[in-house]
Amino acid sequence: MKSSLSPFARLTRSAATRLDNATHALPRRSLSACPCCHxxxxxxxxxxSHCHAEKHYGPVRRENLTCSLCGxxxxxxxxxLLFPQLxxxxxxxxxxxxxxGLVxxxxxxxxxxxxxxxxxxxRG
Incomplete structure (x- = not known):
């Protein structure tokens, strides 16, 4: 009497897991244009690598210094102006x-x- 279960039903759990984990092709690398040199x-x-532009998160040292001195x-x-006696x-x-002001x-x-x-x- 044949059972109508899948072929994995007769295998142990570890053997079924090994058969199911086949290697899949990696997705293609997507390209975009550089915002500076395109x-x-x-x-x-x-x-x-073309124009040596870097992606920055937050202000650079020069911007921190400029804004702090302006503050x-x-x-x-x-x-x-308001309290000249100080x-x-x-x-x-x-x-x-x-x-x-600096803060x-x-x-x-x-x-x-x-x-x-x-x-x-x-950067020279």
Whole structure:
């Protein structure tokens, strides 16, 4: 009497698993254009071999420094306009204001340059 079960029904569990795990062909690599030079690169690439552009996440050091110094200058300028008596002799309130300006500029840079983008860095 023949059973109507599949051929795997007679095999042990480990033998059926080994037969089922056949190797499958890998998917083809997809290509996209580089945002800087428009040459074909892999979709998952983080570096273009043609124009040497790099994919960056967040701000680079130069952008952090620029935004922090701008925040410092903005806070000190506004404080000088609104409270000129703080700068007459030297007040210790200026130090926390300077630190606050630096931190504000740094946080602004983190939000302004958040995400990934392609940059061509000038590395000689």
């Amino acid at each position: 040459q074909p690169i892999q979709t998952t690439a983080s570096h273009c 410092l200058a903005l806070i000190l300028g506004l404080t000088r 700068f007459a002799p030297f007040s210790f309130w200026v130090i926390p204001l300077m630190l606050g 504000t500029g740094f946080i602004f840079a983190q939000f302004r340059f958040a995400g990934d983008r392609w940059l061509r860095l000038n």
